[in-house]
Structures are given as C-alpha cells and as structure tokens.
Amino acid sequence: MSSIVVKVKLVKGKVVLIRKTLVETLTNPKALIGTGFKLINSFVDDITKSVSFKLISSTNSQDHPTNVAGKVGKDSHLENKASVLRTLEGTKEEFDIYFEWDHNEMGIPGAFYVTNLMSDEFFLVSLTLEYPTSDHDQNNIHFVCNSWVHNDHKTGRIFFANIPYLPKGTPVTLQKYREEELQNLKGDGTGKREKGDRIYDYDVYNDLGTLPIDKQEDHPVLGGPKYPYPRRVRTGRKLIHNNNNGGEYEELAEDNYVPRDESFSNVKGKEFRELGKESLGRIQPLLLSLYLKTTTNEFNGFEEVQKMYEGGVNLPISITGNATPSVLQFPLPNVIKESKFAWMTDEEFAREMIAGVNPVVIRRLKLEDIISISPYKPLCNCTQPSTITKEQLEINMDEVKVDEALVDGKLFILDYYDAFMPYLTKINELPSAKAYATRTFLYLKEDGTLKPLAIELSKPHKCGDIYLGIESIVVKPADRGVESTIWQLAKAHVVVNDTNYHQLISHWLNTHAAIEPFAIATHRNLSVLHPIYKLLHPHFRDTININALARKSLITAGGILEQTFLPGPYAMEMSSAVYKNWVFTDQALPNDLIKRGMAVKDDSVPHGLRLLIKDYPYAVDGLEIWNAIKLWVQKYVSLYYSDDDAVQQDDELKNWWKEVVEKGHPDLEAAQWPEMKTSQELVETCTTIIWIASALHAAVNFGQYPYGGYILNHPTQSRRWIPKEGTPEYDEMSKKPQEAFLKTITPKYQTVVDLSVLELLSTHSSDEVYLGQRDTLDWTGDQKAKVAFTSFTERLKQIEDDISERNLNQELKNRTGPIKFPYTVLLPTSEKGITFRGIPNSISI
Structure with missing residues (x-):
C-alpha cells in the first residue's frame, strides 16, 4: 500500500505498545480478588477491537480556513494477526493501523486521541504515520508517547506529534488541546489520587509518619516556616491529627502514589x-x-x-x-581491592574529600576560621573547652606559617560544626550515639596532595546535668602508640560526620528532594510541545518514583536511615535546618566552587576558573561536564528564543518558574531566585537543573558502595567518644586498638543493613539512559536540535577519553591515591551494575 491512498483516502500508521504482563497482574493478590472475572476476562481482551485511535488536524483545511480547533477524524483500530493473549514478559508489539483521512479536507495530522476500552491498561510507546510533510522528516510524522493508557479514559487520551512549539507559536488548531492536556495534568487539587491518575500537585512531607514514643518535636511535618523543605507529589490521602505535636500526617499506605507515567x-x-x-x-x-x-x-x-x-x-x-x-x-568494595589497609592512611583520608563519595563540602580556610584566644577560665571541675590555634596547625606545615599559607590558598577545612552542633545534645542522648561536630584542617603540599594537620572535635560541654558551653579537643596526626589509635578514632568521627552529611544533605536533600519540585512544575506548566519540556523531561525520569520509595522505607520514621545512621529520629529535621540556607544558583558547579573558595575567576584559563587544588578530580572532571551541558543548552535555547522579549512573552515558561519558586520551594526567600526574564537566565537555570539531576547526583551516589561498602572506611554511626586517660575504655584502646575502633563505629547488624542499601543505590539498571543519550532518536522533530544534541554527545565522548587519560597520569596523585582506585564516577557512560562510572540523565536510583 502506498503512503497515501488517494482514492480511499487512507493513511497508514504503525503503533508500538506494551501490554501489561500476565505476571504483573498475577503477583497482585488484591487486584486478583477485587476484580474477579473481570480480571480473568482481561487476559483475552482483543486489543484490536478494544482500542481506538482518532487523528486530530494541526492545520486548517482548504474549505474551513477559519477553524479554531483542529478537526477530529474517525475511529481507527489496530490491524494485524498478533495474539490477543498477553505475554509473560512485557515486550514491544507492533500493529498496523489505517486512518481515513483526506489531506485537503482535514489538513496535516498533529495529534491523536486514543481510547482504551479493555479491562486493563497498556503502555503506548509510539505512533508513526507515513505522511510526507516539510514540517517533519521526509516521509513520516512521529508521535513519541511513552505513556500508560488507562482503561477509564472514556473520552480518550491525547498525544501530540514531536514538533516543538512555544505557546504563541502553536498552531491555532492545537492550542485548545494543548491547554486542556495541561489542565488534566494539574487536576483541581482535591481528592485522593488513584493508581491510574496522571495528576501532578504539591504537598509537604507529612507522609513520613511518627512513632509511639515521639515527643513534642520528634518527627515534625517538613515544609513550612518552622521546618522548611522542598515539596513532593501530593497523594491526597486522609490526614490524621497527631496529639503529641499537633501535626497533620497522611495515613500510611501500602504504596505511595506517583503519577502513572512515573513508574x-x-x-x-x-x-x-x-x-x-x-x-x-x-x-x-x-x-x-x-x-x-x-x-x-x-x-x-x-x-x-x-x-x-x-x-x-x-x-x-x-x-x-x-x-x-x-x-x-557482599561484593568486594573497590576501596580495598588493591590494599586492605591503604584506606587508613592520612593521604587517602584527605584524598576522599576531593575524589571520594562526598567531594562537595571541603572549602578554603579563612582567617576567621582560626581563633587564637587565651585559655578558658574554669567553669567547673569537668573537662574544659579548647579551640585550635595557629601554632597547633603550624606543627605539621613544614615550617610554613599559617598567615602565608592563607594568602597562598594552601589551607583547607572540612567543616561539619554548624550542621551537627545544634543537634548533638539530642543525638548524644540516644541509647548508642556518642558524636562530635568535627572540623578537619588540611594543608596543600607541593605534590598536589592534601595533608591533614589537625582535627577539632567539639560537643556540648556538660557539667552534671547542666550544659555550660562547648567542649573541644584537638587531635593531631600520630603514627605510633596510643596517640596513633586516638588519631584513627578522630578520623573515624570525621568520617561519621561526613557519611551522615553526605547521605542526608549532599545526596538526599541537594539532589533527590531539591529536584522533585522542578519535575512537578514542568509537568503542570510546560506542555509536551514546549521545547523546554523536551529539553528537561529526560532529566526527571524515575525521580518521583524513587523518592516515593525512599519516603516509604528509607527516610520514614523508624525506617532504615533512622535505624542505622547517627542522627536517628533527628535525621530529616537536620536536613531541614540545612535547607534553610539552600540557594538554587549556588548549585551551579562554578558558583559552588567559588563560594567554597575552591576556585577563583580567571579568564586566562579554561572554563574561566582557576582551581586552588589543580588536581581536584571532582572539580576538574565536573567543570568539563558542566561546560558541555551549558554549551548544549545555549545552542538549544537559541533555536527558540531569539531575544529576551521572547522569554518574557512565554506564558507557560512564566507560570512554570512562578510555581517552582512559590509552590515547589515556597519556604525560601523569593529574592534569591533568578527572575527568568532573559535567555541567559533561562540557559543558566536549565543547565543547573540538568547538572543537579545528572552529574551532581552521579558524583555523590555511584561511589557509595565502592567507598562506603567497607564499613571501616565509611562508618555511619559513632558509639564512643575519644576515651579519657584513666578509664577502662582508654586501657582497652591502648591494648586492643582494633576492638576499640570497632566498638566506636557501626556494629554488625546496622552494617549489613547499610551495605545492602548502598549496594542497591550504587547499581545501574540495564535500561539506564545516560547523559548525551535519549531513549528514542525521534525525541524531537526539530532537525537543528538533533544536530546540536549530536555535537553534545560527541563532546561527552571526548571528555570520557580525557578523563581516562588523566587517570593514567601518575603525576596526578589524587586521581587514584593510595588505594589505587581511579576517579571514574564522572565518565558519562556505563554498563549495568556497580561500576563507579556513568552519568544517568536523571536521579533514577
């Protein structure tokens, strides 16, 4: 049959879909009982008779040039001899379809309705029409769908061809359909969401639950002036009043709702x-x-x-x-593959601050970080507070003075004081927790590696039952005797701070939680026809679903994180306290590096930034990825926005950004956000969103098992303070240092739970889509956008080669370190499994 059969006026199409598997249905006992014979009948639903398609015109026809809404064609059904029975495994099936359609009378198809009258849903992958037109590729019109079509859509679901349009550039015939579909995705903000719904709305974190032992401030609702937090997808479940703290909490459910296409x-x-x-x-x-x-x-x-x-x-x-x-x-973690004890070295301890699983906290030391004061007057007969001095740092600085090193940018600090100190009283009252707020001071050596100078361990100073201030001790490096054991214990306390900050802030808050409001706002306000939707949508894949799973078991009250990580029931509240100071523009890698003092602006060097630590693997690799993303976004945005006026006249974009600020992150100061009035602001914003969802998340996620899978290297709990001389613990530490170390950090059961979770989080799935890739070549019908994206892909391939070459350079000692484990986590591509490489497009695990 020809592409267009003029006499009978037929247009041929190919439909690709996936039917819900028989296994999926049979493993749901409630569905089996609840639907009875209807479910059994669904096994043999004839999809060729129960699913209909109707084309919608995107252009005015010759005889009706003033038509507003595009004409809707007649019902068409799938045709071929495929089995009507569903498969045990969900696989793609192709069906032919023929539409009665006259080009002169109806115009060019630009959308279609699909109606599912079967007993069950199916996943519609795509529709391709054999229809030559100058607006599309040479011979076809592509509709990329990738959506579940539920069985209660009596009026039909609408899908659009993959040609991008700004709101004002949308064909008049499609404007009504564009607006209606956005309204469907917004819903009306009421009612309980059901499994088949595709509604995106906002809510506070009131679904983490409480425990029977909770007191007034335990497990508060997150979101609002007192406990600010990003918003998550609203489920509409019934609210239950908690008499202990007055909060309104969602009732528990077997599964957290996510919009159907987010599964x-x-x-x-x-x-x-x-x-x-x-x-x-x-x-x-x-x-x-x-x-x-x-x-x-x-x-x-x-x-x-x-x-x-x-x-x-x-x-x-x-x-x-x-x-x-x-x-x-468990699988052997990379950190001990080459050596069982290299992780214990000071060089590796410091290297992981710039090339480990959490390389985003270390900052340049400032003069005000060092306080030289006279000794405290005794407050009582208890241990007295102390503070670090220049003299203490200079002991290990190879005769270099602090003032000179500060000017030269040679001193750095890993500082967890402000994050932990407000909660240490509560944490240290937990049954098995004994923790400090830590500051680690480091010196940049001539060979480019970092040298730990001292660790300051601080905790609330208690005399009897009265808290009198802050008690601090300073521990300096040692390599023999009991002092070396104390130094190893001090480093362990630093790593416990780092591990918990990493999981709660660097990983969960700054990527997972922070990006979800952007995903919600995008679906609610940017049509699938919008070019910025097509740009950003791949970077939200699976995020809403993985976040819902995390709220169900990982971060919920009494969940895995509270059972095995140091802060226990105060974990999420701690992340809320840090979120108060979260600034969107600071998440851009160049801004982050400058804010932490790790880089200064310098137009004479690549990327316009000069790193203070030249061999800073996360920053070196990250800046190449950042600039590749930004160049791609600049090229893409310039295709649709000729000037700043075009940005300001885009109502969908305006509504999108307004919701991000006012509904997605409403607890933060509105003044800190870009105004979104220029193309430059749009480019920087989209680049930052893509960076957070892809490379930043990859950097802080996929090294979790390679580094943290060995619990001695990354303990999640501290159960003892540094023993004091004259105590049984001090005597044990002197005679049995390994036992003292193990009794200080995470015990066996909590270790097994932690490692099981880290293994899961560090694993790439086989269907992952990586940065520089799309799940279909037909993601857009704009050929210029495809050319720009191809350039982006090629640039990432070159970056991958450059990173691999740097890892072979033995002069760059921070690339592999004592553990002989190269920094590969920002290599764009990966295979399935735990690979310590690969940048997925989105926060998908």
Whole structure:
C-alpha cells in the first residue's frame, strides 16, 4: 500500500505498545480478588477491537480556513494477526493501523486521541504515520508517547506529534488541546489520587509518619516556616491529627502514589525487586540470629569484617530452615581491592574529600576560621573547652606559617560544626550515639596532595546535668602508640560526620528532594510541545518514583536511615535546618566552587576558573561536564528564543518558574531566585537543573558502595567518644586498638543493613539512559536540535577519553591515591551494575 491512498483516502500508521504482563497482574493478590472475572476476562481482551485511535488536524483545511480547533477524524483500530493473549514478559508489539483521512479536507495530522476500552491498561510507546510533510522528516510524522493508557479514559487520551512549539507559536488548531492536556495534568487539587491518575500537585512531607514514643518535636511535618523543605507529589490521602505535636500526617499506605507515567519500566522494576530481595536475604538470617542471641552484634576484629567480602561470614542459623547455615557475603568494595589497609592512611583520608563519595563540602580556610584566644577560665571541675590555634596547625606545615599559607590558598577545612552542633545534645542522648561536630584542617603540599594537620572535635560541654558551653579537643596526626589509635578514632568521627552529611544533605536533600519540585512544575506548566519540556523531561525520569520509595522505607520514621545512621529520629529535621540556607544558583558547579573558595575567576584559563587544588578530580572532571551541558543548552535555547522579549512573552515558561519558586520551594526567600526574564537566565537555570539531576547526583551516589561498602572506611554511626586517660575504655584502646575502633563505629547488624542499601543505590539498571543519550532518536522533530544534541554527545565522548587519560597520569596523585582506585564516577557512560562510572540523565536510583 502506498503512503497515501488517494482514492480511499487512507493513511497508514504503525503503533508500538506494551501490554501489561500476565505476571504483573498475577503477583497482585488484591487486584486478583477485587476484580474477579473481570480480571480473568482481561487476559483475552482483543486489543484490536478494544482500542481506538482518532487523528486530530494541526492545520486548517482548504474549505474551513477559519477553524479554531483542529478537526477530529474517525475511529481507527489496530490491524494485524498478533495474539490477543498477553505475554509473560512485557515486550514491544507492533500493529498496523489505517486512518481515513483526506489531506485537503482535514489538513496535516498533529495529534491523536486514543481510547482504551479493555479491562486493563497498556503502555503506548509510539505512533508513526507515513505522511510526507516539510514540517517533519521526509516521509513520516512521529508521535513519541511513552505513556500508560488507562482503561477509564472514556473520552480518550491525547498525544501530540514531536514538533516543538512555544505557546504563541502553536498552531491555532492545537492550542485548545494543548491547554486542556495541561489542565488534566494539574487536576483541581482535591481528592485522593488513584493508581491510574496522571495528576501532578504539591504537598509537604507529612507522609513520613511518627512513632509511639515521639515527643513534642520528634518527627515534625517538613515544609513550612518552622521546618522548611522542598515539596513532593501530593497523594491526597486522609490526614490524621497527631496529639503529641499537633501535626497533620497522611495515613500510611501500602504504596505511595506517583503519577502513572512515573513508574519504573518493567525492566528496571524487575531488576530493582530482584536486587532488593537479594539484599533482604542477607539481613534476615543475621537479624534472626541476633533475636535468638546465637551471635553477637560486634565484629570480632578487622578480619571478620574482611570475611564479609572474601569467603563470607557463617551465621549459626539459616533463614530457609534447612541444615545449611546462611553465609553473609557482599561484593568486594573497590576501596580495598588493591590494599586492605591503604584506606587508613592520612593521604587517602584527605584524598576522599576531593575524589571520594562526598567531594562537595571541603572549602578554603579563612582567617576567621582560626581563633587564637587565651585559655578558658574554669567553669567547673569537668573537662574544659579548647579551640585550635595557629601554632597547633603550624606543627605539621613544614615550617610554613599559617598567615602565608592563607594568602597562598594552601589551607583547607572540612567543616561539619554548624550542621551537627545544634543537634548533638539530642543525638548524644540516644541509647548508642556518642558524636562530635568535627572540623578537619588540611594543608596543600607541593605534590598536589592534601595533608591533614589537625582535627577539632567539639560537643556540648556538660557539667552534671547542666550544659555550660562547648567542649573541644584537638587531635593531631600520630603514627605510633596510643596517640596513633586516638588519631584513627578522630578520623573515624570525621568520617561519621561526613557519611551522615553526605547521605542526608549532599545526596538526599541537594539532589533527590531539591529536584522533585522542578519535575512537578514542568509537568503542570510546560506542555509536551514546549521545547523546554523536551529539553528537561529526560532529566526527571524515575525521580518521583524513587523518592516515593525512599519516603516509604528509607527516610520514614523508624525506617532504615533512622535505624542505622547517627542522627536517628533527628535525621530529616537536620536536613531541614540545612535547607534553610539552600540557594538554587549556588548549585551551579562554578558558583559552588567559588563560594567554597575552591576556585577563583580567571579568564586566562579554561572554563574561566582557576582551581586552588589543580588536581581536584571532582572539580576538574565536573567543570568539563558542566561546560558541555551549558554549551548544549545555549545552542538549544537559541533555536527558540531569539531575544529576551521572547522569554518574557512565554506564558507557560512564566507560570512554570512562578510555581517552582512559590509552590515547589515556597519556604525560601523569593529574592534569591533568578527572575527568568532573559535567555541567559533561562540557559543558566536549565543547565543547573540538568547538572543537579545528572552529574551532581552521579558524583555523590555511584561511589557509595565502592567507598562506603567497607564499613571501616565509611562508618555511619559513632558509639564512643575519644576515651579519657584513666578509664577502662582508654586501657582497652591502648591494648586492643582494633576492638576499640570497632566498638566506636557501626556494629554488625546496622552494617549489613547499610551495605545492602548502598549496594542497591550504587547499581545501574540495564535500561539506564545516560547523559548525551535519549531513549528514542525521534525525541524531537526539530532537525537543528538533533544536530546540536549530536555535537553534545560527541563532546561527552571526548571528555570520557580525557578523563581516562588523566587517570593514567601518575603525576596526578589524587586521581587514584593510595588505594589505587581511579576517579571514574564522572565518565558519562556505563554498563549495568556497580561500576563507579556513568552519568544517568536523571536521579533514577
């Protein structure tokens, strides 16, 4: 058949879809019971009779030139001899379809309705029409759908061709449909959301729950003046009043609602469940053993920790009930693949601050960070406060003076004082927590590596039951005797601060939580026809879903994070306190580096920034990625906005940004946000969003198991303070340093839970889409945009080669360090699994 059969006026199309699998339905007992014979009938629904398509014109026809809304064609149905039975595995199926359509009478198709009258939903991948037109590619009109079509859409779902239009440039015939579809996605802000809904709206974090032991301030609702927080997707579940603190909390549910198209793909969902099941299989026998008191929760030396990766730890009980005991074994983390003890070196301790899993906190030391004061007057007979001095730092500075090093940009600090100190009183009253707020001072050596100078450990100063101020001790490097053990313990306390700040702030708050409002606002205000929607949408893939899963089990009251991380029930409240000072524009990598004093503006060097630490792997690789993203965004935006007036006249863009600021992040000062009145602001904003969702998240996520999978290197808890001379703990530390270390950090059960979660979070799925890729070549019909994107892809390939070459340069000691593990996390592409490389387009895990 020809492309357009003139006599009978038929247009041929190809529909690609995925039917819901038989396995998916049968594994849902509630659905099986609740729908009875209707569900059984759905197994044999004839999709060729129960699904209809109707084309919609995007142009006025010759005989009706003043038409406002595009004409709607007649119903058409799928045609071929494919089986009407669903498959065990969800696979793509292709169907032919023929539309009765006269070009002269109807114009050019620009959208279509699809109506599903089957008993179940299906996933519509695409529709391609054999229809030559100058506005599309040479022979076809593409409709990229990638959406679930539910069985209650009696009026039909609408999909648009993949040609981008600004609101005012939209064909008149499609404007009504464009506006109606956006309104459908917004909803009316009322009612409980059901599984098949596609409604995006905002709500506070009132779905994390409470515990029976909660007091007045425990587990508050996050979002509002007292506990500011980004917003999440509204579910509309019933609110329950909490008498302990007066908050209104959502009732618990088996599954958190996400708009239907935000669900994981079949492939990713299957892999996620399988890996989660494997992880749970490790936890259950250990938990049961501890419950039956057949094993201890303390590690018996470093060797037992090592056995978790090499050979496995035999447990005295089997979860399956057979005679074979369970074996506790994890993949070998990269940090100990080459050496079992290199992680203990001062060089590696410092290197991970710029090339580890959390390289985004270290900053340049300022003069005001160093306080030289006379000794405190005694407050009582308890241990007295202290503070670091220039003299203490200069002991290890190779005869260089502090004032000189400050001017030369040679001194740095890893500072967790402000984040932890306000909560240490509460934290240290928890049953097993003993923590400090830490400051680590470092010196940049001539070979480009960092040298730890001293660690300041601070906590509220208590005399009896009265808090009298801050008590601080300063620990300096040592390599022998009890002093070396104290130094290792001090470093462990620093890493506990770092690990918790990383998970709560650098990872969860600054990427997952911060980006969700942008995803919500984009769906509510930017039509799928909008070029900025097409630019940003790939960078929100799976984010709303993974965040909902996190709220269900990871960050919920009494959940995994509270059970195994230091702050316990105060974890999310701590992240709220830090969010008060979150500034969107500071998330741009160049701005972040300048704010932390890690770089200064210098037009004579590449990227216009001069790094104070030239061999700063995260910053060096990150700036190349940042600039590639920005160049791509600049080229793309220039295709649609000729000047600043075009930005200001875009009502959808205006509404989008207004919602981001006023509804998505309403607890922050509106004045801190860009005004979104210029193309430059639009470019910088879109670049920052893409950076957060892709490279920043990759940098702080996919190194979690490679570095944190060895609990000695990245403990999540501290259970002892530095022992004081004359105590039993001090004596134990002197005689059995390994036992003292292990009793200070995360114990066995919490370690197994932590490692199971880190393994899951660090794993790429097989269907991941990486930066510089799209899930379809037909993501846009704009050929100029495709050419610009191809250039972006090629630039990322070159960056990947450059990073690999730098990792071979032995003069760049921070690239691999003592553990001989190259910094590859910002290589754009990856294979499936734990690879310590690959930048997914979005926060998808």
